[in-house]
Amino acid sequence: MSIRHGITHARQPRKLHDGTLYWPKTMPHIPAYPMLRRREETEVAIVGGGLTGAICAAMLARSGIPCVLIEGKQVASGSTAANTGLIQFCSDIMLSELMGRIGEKNAVMFYHACRKALVTLAQLSSDTGEDTGFYTRSSLYCASCEDDVAKLIREYTMLRKYDFPVSWGIPARVGGKISEVKAGALTTHGDAEINPLRLTHALLAYAVRLGARVYENTGVLEVGRMNGRFTLLCQEGEILARRVVKATGYLPGIVTPSSAGAPILKRSFALATVPGQVPDEWPDHYMMWETARPYFYFRTTPDGRILAGGSDDSLYDPTCDGKLLTNRTNGLLAQLGELFPGHEWQVEDAWCGTFGESSDDLPFLGEHPDQPGIHHALSTGGNGTIYSVIAASLLQDRILGRDNRLSSLLSPGRRTVDASYMPHIPNSPDHSASLFA
Ligand SMILES: Cc1cc2nc3c(=O)[nH]c(=O)nc-3n(C[C@H](O)[C@H](O)[C@H](O)COP(=O)(O)OP(=O)(O)OC[C@H]3O[C@@H](n4cnc5c(N)ncnc54)[C@H](O)[C@@H]3O)c2cc1C
Numbered sequence: 001m002s003i004r005h006g007i008t009h010a011r012q013p014r015k016l017h018d019g020t021l022y023w024p025k026t027m028p029h030i031p032a033y034p035m036l037r038r039r040e041e042t043e044v045a046i047v048g049g050g051l052t053g054a055i056c057a058a059m060l061a062r063s064g065i066p067c068v069l070i071e072g073k074q075v076a077s078g079s080t081a082a083n084t085g086l087i088q089f090c091s092d093i094m095l096s097e098l099m100g101r102i103g104e105k106n107a108v109m110f111y112h113a114c115r116k117a118l119v120t121l122a123q124l125s126s127d128t129g130e131d132t133g134f135y136t137r138s139s140l141y142c143a144s145c146e147d148d149v150a151k152l153i154r155e156y157t158m159l160r161k162y163d164f165p166v167s168w169g170i171p172a173r174v175g176g177k178i179s180e181v182k183a184g185a186l187t188t189h190g191d192a193e194i195n196p197l198r199l200t201h202a203l204l205a206y207a208v209r210l211g212a213r214v215y216e217n218t219g220v221l222e223v224g225r226m227n228g229r230f231t232l233l234c235q236e237g238e239i240l241a242r243r244v245v246k247a248t249g250y251l252p253g254i255v256t257p258s259s260a261g262a263p264i265l266k267r268s269f270a271l272a273t274v275p276g277q278v279p280d281e282w283p284d285h286y287m288m289w290e291t292a293r294p295y296f297y298f299r300t301t302p303d304g305r306i307l308a309g310g311s312d313d314s315l316y317d318p319t320c321d322g323k324l325l326t327n328r329t330n331g332l333l334a335q336l337g338e339l340f341p342g343h344e345w346q347v348e349d350a351w352c353g354t355f356g357e358s359s360d361d362l363p364f365l366g367e368h369p370d371q372p373g374i375h376h377a378l379s380t381g382g383n384g385t386i387y388s389v390i391a392a393s394l395l396q397d398r399i400l401g402r403d404n405r406l407s408s409l410l411s412p413g414r415r416t417v418d419a420s421y422m423p424h425i426p427n428s429p430d431h432s433a434s435l436f437a
Helices: 051-062 095-102 104-128 146-161 196-209 322-339 384-399
Strands: 017-019 039-047 067-070 135-143 166-168 184-193 213-215 220-226 229-234 238-246 264-273 287-290 297-300 306-313 347-357 364-368 371-378
Touching: 039 051, 039 229, 039 384, 051 067, 051 104, 051 196, 051 371, 051 384, 067 196, 067 238, 095 104, 095 146, 104 184, 104 196, 104 384, 135 146, 146 166, 146 184, 196 213, 238 384, 264 322, 306 322, 322 347, 364 384, 371 384
Parallel strands: 039 067, 039 238, 067 213, 135 287, 238 371
Antiparallel strands: 017 347, 135 184, 166 184, 220 229, 229 238, 264 306, 264 347, 287 297, 297 306, 364 371
16 A cells, blocks of 8 residues: 555544643643654554553553554543543442443453552553652542442442452541531542643653654554555555554544444533642542442542542533533532532633443453454543553553453453444455544
8 A cells, every 4th residue: 555645634533622621731841743754664553642542652662562653633632631530440330230240250350450450550650750640549439329328338348358448438537528418438549640641741751762653643544454464544654563553532433433342422521620729628639439320529639629520411522612611510519519518619620521431331442353453442431541551451462472351351342232332344354444434
């Protein structure tokens, strides 16, 4: 396949967030990467320069596996920029509920993988040698109503049974009205908060130091396959690679090749207060979330802001006018106000972002059985970052010839609850159809 100059992007990516974001303020000098204007040959081509792509690049580079990452717009400008940076080993679906779906053994294996991914992320963050805003934290998982207390007790029992770091009850140091408003709580330990923008750039800088190459403003127009190698055609260059990682996030049209599991797209709202707004009754930088769906959550930042989010709805387009954003922001403030009455909140940033869920509450990760060499890294749910680390581990294991028992569980070709997500596609080892269009 030869390079075709002058092709414009077949589908202009739609925006993934709207409103004013908080993270860009924490990084006044954002590194820039060149546009790809030549032919690159490599082992792995990573498409997508969000946190998922950056984690994959860093983990591959650390293992000595050559890779090139290309980003159609700017690094970390997609969902990563809207991510509120709570990193928890517990998923949106409880361990005890997941057991009912996929069996106890599989559910425990998945939860252990999430916990391990958190440890891996901590190590990666530390390896970058930069301030990524990664801090170990505990999370308060609250029962939103009396009816959910039994569910939470069952969850606590299961987490304890399998040695996850968890304790029961609202810690005595936590004040405000939490213990009056929330019917009960468990606390998980060893979770973390991150600054997703800083972490993405730090991981890429680390990967580049280890030999990876990174390009921005380099959208993939078409992916072809010839003689066992992929050709990724970009606007002014191309990449030849043995494997392709699809870390393209939730962009409509690009995210859903006919052969892979598709996310159910929604939108979520978030806000950041001005600094110095953490109530005295909220010690130790706990992160808080709850059993209601959609759930309300909040965390603190190192400079004393509250980042709160929730109010999800089923519209996937994050475009929202000022009135709607104000309305949802006030809704989030009202939930904060219930927990800390009398506190005056001052919001500095408020935004809305697209995110995806899956009908079986598991992400779509790993090599597609019908597309050998194409690795999906589609992280769904509130735990997307943890799933991105698992995606990178699956990729690494596949390249290094190691078995990974998660591969069939999370396969992008698996049968999800809704069979329409799994259309049949013929096995075609050598084809040149566009996999991204
Ligand atoms: C409001 C909100 C809060 C969230 N909070 C959390 C949280 O607290 N914790 C958590 O773990 N997760 C959270 N998430 C989810 C999290 O944002 C995502 O899981 C994660 O950031 C997605 O990263 P990504 O790299 O997969 O996607 P993105 O950041 O969207 O990156 C994908 C990139 O691929 C590029 N791309 C697409 N197509 C092409 C192409 N053809 N060629 C080249 N490049 C292409 C895009 O330009 C984009 O930059 C939140 C999401 C939202 C919306």
